[in-house]
Amino acid sequence: MNRKELGRRVAALLDGRAGGSPAAPTGVHAVTGGEICDSYRITLPGGHTVFAKTRADASPDFFAAEAAGLERLRATGTVAIPRVLAADADLLALEWVASTDPTPAKAERLGRELAALHDTAAPHYGTAGPLYLGPVxxxxxxxxxxxxxxxxxxxxxxxLEPLLRMAVDAGGIGARDTADVEALCARIAEVAGPPQPPAYIHGDLWAGNILWAERPHLIDPAAQGGHPEADLAFLELSGCPHWDRLIGxxxxxxxxxxxxxRAPLHQLHHILIHAALFGGAYGPQSGAAARAALRGAP
Structure with missing residues (x-):
């Protein structure tokens, strides 16, 4: 949809789908970030600003799943999450959170809040409803x-195995690296470390999914019951600012x-989805992560 239509759609959704024509937004501006959606800053009459994202070929439950994930994390009371304002089949509207520069103090705060999130028990691994990692x-x-x-x-x-099959089918990973990921899957219990009860995790926590407000906010989750080290491993892999301060x-x-x-084991999931979607160096990187994880086997 074009920007004018998007602005009117968001205004109508925030107006509770009331009758009549909602006032036109005073500004709709594209913003950077994300790999699969188009993102916008929308200024409504009265100066209220919201964030909206769209995806033309989104599955019907795609944005509903993301909204549910945001609310799932928000309900833990541990990490800052933008408020969900509206979700429709092809768009999601959130409160606007102004992001500034990351600082050591912000990283430390986020580290403590992630620890609290990961101490929050989930009822089981995965989710009861739809869940997406990117478009998958x-x-x-x-x-x-x-x-x-x-x-x-x-x-x-x-x-791991579904993403490996996707990567193989897309030609994004070679035979040797495929075999090494398969070997890791077969021996995963040997390298998984101490048993971890299901805890709430963000699920797609790369550095770009942090808004460095005074209190850092998290966006774009694949929120689920999972293993906390997945969040940490992907943050480290993606070059999180002030990582040493955060993890400390x-x-x-x-x-x-x-x-x-254990970090290579938990990084593999996110490397594999990149191999499936983009190919290139991610296939060899997937094999390298699997081999690194297997080196920790007894």
Whole structure:
């Protein structure tokens, strides 16, 4: 849709779909960020500013799933999440959060708040409803697994292996790297570390999904019950600003002995989706992560 139509759609949604014609926004400006959606800053009459994102070929439940994930994280009361203002089949509107420069103090605060999030028990791994990592749907078996010992098999069967098949089908990963990821999936219980009960995680926490407001806000989640080290591993992989300060503050609250050695296992999920979607160097990087994880096997 064009910007004028988008502005009117958002205004109508925020007006509760009331009758009549809502007042036209005073400004609709494209903003950067994200890989699969178009994002905008919309100024409504009276100066109220909102964020909106659209995706022309979104699945009917795509934005509803994201809105549910944002609310799932917000309900924990641990991390700052923009308020969901409206969700429709092809757009999502959120409160506008002004992001400034990351600082060590902000990183430390986020580290402590992530530790609190990861100490929040989830009822099971995965979600009861639809879930997407980027444009890719993620599955949760029925009944959903809930025991700490269930995580390795769940992660292999419902996270790593489907993305590996996508990458193979797309030509994004070679035979040797495929074999090494398959070997890791077969031996994942040996390298998974101490059993981890299901905890709420963001699920897609790369550095670009942080808004560095005075209190950092998290956006674009694949929120679910999962393994907390997934969030940390992807933050590190994506070059999170002031990473040392963030992880130091996190581990003051929630120590994780052996976390660094397990990082390649938890990074693999996100490397594989890039191999599936973009190919290139992500295929060899997937194999390298699998081999690094296997080196931690007894």
């Amino acid at each position: 749907p993620l599955t949760t078996p029925a009944p959903p697994p809930a025991k700490p010992a269930d995580w390795p098999a769940f992660h292999a069967a419902h996270r 503050a996190y581990e003051e609250v929630r120590p994780l002995p052996g976390r660094a050695e």
